Amino acid sequence: MSYIDTITFNPDYVNIIDQTLLPAQKKIIKITNHLEMGDAIKRLAVRGAPAIGIAAAFGVYLGVKDTAQNDYHTFRKKSDEVISYLRSTRPTAINLFWALDDIQNLILNHKSDKPLEIIETIYRRAVEIYEDDLERGKKIGEYGEKLFHDGNTLITHCNAGGLATSGYGTALAPIFMAKSNGKKLHVYADETRPLLQGARLTTWELMQQGIDVTLISDNMAAHVMKTKKIDAVIVGADRITLNGDVANKIGTYSLAINAKEHNIPFYVAAPLSTFDRNLENGEDIPIEERDPAEVTEGFGTRTAPNGVKVYSPAFDVTPNRFVTGIITEKGIIYPPYKENITKLLS
Numbered sequence: 001m002s003y004i005d006t007i008t009f010n011p012d013y014v015n016i017i018d019q020t021l022l023p024a025q026k027k028i029i030k031i032t033n034h035l036e037m038g039d040a041i042k043r044l045a046v047r048g049a050p051a052i053g054i055a056a057a058f059g060v061y062l063g064v065k066d067t068a069q070n071d072y073h074t075f076r077k078k079s080d081e082v083i084s085y086l087r088s089t090r091p092t093a094i095n096l097f098w099a100l101d102d103i104q105n106l107i108l109n110h111k112s113d114k115p116l117e118i119i120e121t122i123y124r125r126a127v128e129i130y131e132d133d134l135e136r137g138k139k140i141g142e143y144g145e146k147l148f149h150d151g152n153t154l155i156t157h158c159n160a161g162g163l164a165t166s167g168y169g170t171a172l173a174p175i176f177m178a179k180s181n182g183k184k185l186h187v188y189a190d191e192t193r194p195l196l197q198g199a200r201l202t203t204w205e206l207m208q209q210g211i212d213v214t215l216i217s218d219n220m221a222a223h224v225m226k227t228k229k230i231d232a233v234i235v236g237a238d239r240i241t242l243n244g245d246v247a248n249k250i251g252t253y254s255l256a257i258n259a260k261e262h263n264i265p266f267y268v269a270a271p272l273s274t275f276d277r278n279l280e281n282g283e284d285i286p287i288e289e290r291d292p293a294e295v296t297e298g299f300g301t302r303t304a305p306n307g308v309k310v311y312s313p314a315f316d317v318t319p320n321r322f323v324t325g326i327i328t329e330k331g332i333i334y335p336p337y338k339e340n341i342t343k344l345l346s
Contacts, residue, residue: 003168016031034086035063065119091288092286137169148174155234225259234268237274
C-alpha cells in the first residue's frame with residue numbers, strides 16, 4: 001500500500017502539500033517557522049486531524065530551533081509562547097492538542113538538559129509522531145479492509161486519506177489496502193460543502209490509486225443509498241469522546257442518519273490519538289465556525305447576496321447510536337462504546 005508525502009521534513013524546514021490548491025495544482029509549501037505553520041493550519045493548507053497534529057509538533061520545533069543559546073527559563077518562555085499560538089489555530093481536532101501536550105511534557109521532563117539538547121529531542125519526537133501515524137494508518141487499513149468484500153460499494157465524506165495524515169489515511173486506508181489485496185471497490189465521494197474536500201481531495205487520491213470513484217453532491221447521499229446498492233459508509237473523525245460520539249466534517253451527522261434509515265453500516269476510522277480521554281460525550285466538543293465567505297463566495301465567486309447572515313460550523317457530532325464500529329490501529333471497537341473504548345485506551 002503506497003502513501004502520499006503530505007508532510008516531508010528536515011532539521012531546517014518542513015514541506016507540505018498546499019491542499020487549498022488541489023486538484024488543479026500540486027504545490028509544495030516550505031515552512032520555516034511556527035507562524036507559517038500556524039497560518040497553514042488555519043487556512044487549511046494542511047488539514048485532517050492526524051496531519052494537523054504532526055504539523056503542530058514540527059511547528060513547535062521550528063518555533064524554538066533558533067533559541068539554543070538561551071537559558072532554560074528563557075527557552076521555556078519562548079516554547080510556551082509558540083505552543084500557545086499553535087493551540088489557537090483550530091479548536092476541534094483533538095490531535096492538535098494531543099501533539100502539543102506531548103511536546104510540552106517533553107520540554108518539562110528535560111528541564112535539566114541544555115536548550116540545544118531539548119531542541120534536538122523535540123525534533124526527534126516530531127519525527128516519531130510522524131512515523132507513528134504512518135504505522136497507525138497502515139494498521140487501520142489492515143483491520144478495516146477485512147470489513148469489505150470484492151465488489152462492494154461505499155460512501156465516504158470529506159477527506160480522510162493520505163492528505164489528512166502522514167500518508168496512508170484513516171477512512172481511505174482500508175480502501176487502499178483492499179486495492180492492494182486485489183479487491184475492487186466502488187466509492188461514492190460526497191463533495192463536502194462548502195470547501196469541497198471530497199470533490200477536490202478524496203476523488204483525486206482515489207483516482208491516483210486507480211480506485212473506481214463517483215462524485216456526488218452532499219444532498220444526493222440519501223437518494224444514492226435508496227437507489228444504488230451501498231454496502232457501507234466509512235468516514236474519518238476529528239474527535240471521539242469516551243462514549244463513542246464522533247465529531248467530523250459538517251455533513252457527517254446527516255450521512256449517519258441516512259445510513260441508519262437505509263440499514264447501511266456506518267463505520268468511523270481513526271487512530272487512538274483522536275480519542276478525547278477528558279470528554280464523556282459529544283455535547284462538550286468545541287465546534288469551529290469558519291469564515292462566512294467560505295459559504296457566500298467560495299473559491300472567489302459570490303453565490304449569495306451581500307449582507308446575508310451565515311452560520312458556518314466546520315464540524316458536527318454524530319451520536320454513538322448511529323455508529324456501527326470504530327476502526328482503530330488496535331482493532332475495531334463495537335458497542336457498548338463506553339466500556340470498550342475505556343478498555344482499549346487503558
